[in-house]
Amino acid sequence: MKYRIESSRRILDDIFQVDESQVIFERFDGSMAGPVRCLRFVRGDSAAAIIFHRDRRQIILVQQFRYPVAGWMIETMAGSLRPDEPPESGVRREIEEETGYRVDRLVPIATFYVSPGGSTERVFLFYAEVGGADPTADYGGIAAEHEDIRVVRIPLAEARTLLAAGDIFDAKTIIALQWLLGSPARPEVTE
16 A cells, blocks of 8 residues: 655644644555545653552552543553653653552563554553562652652452443553453463
């Protein structure tokens, strides 16, 4: 299949960018479509993790205000990767910044696009296992980035109920919980 970008311009250049392009692309029947106006939200890659405290049998999530949905969301820990930062390094850094935990074990779950119809963002999703005592160091995000993060600990047995009740609205968290609670590839966890 062929496509061609006829023209492109950046219509927003801030923390994130938005590009507007005129695109011609091949249809499945072989004819050409376009030019079609397309918008692309350029966000960069992210890393996320479902954190499992093996000693307490708890899932560790985070809660913070999310302006686009006008509310506070409970979700897996996640953060933007720095340029050329490997996903494994980025997710370890973000876990420590947001929750204070140091990861003992890290297992890749999936890599996926959040919304390929409009966004370049790709998420590297992991299972992160921690243990021992709760962190005593400061955490909860980076103040300079205006992060105000609350750590939420959920007993493993309650995670299935939250998921079934539809109380989790974040896609990466739903994917991670479904994997943790039902995937044959998951690490050995018992409810």
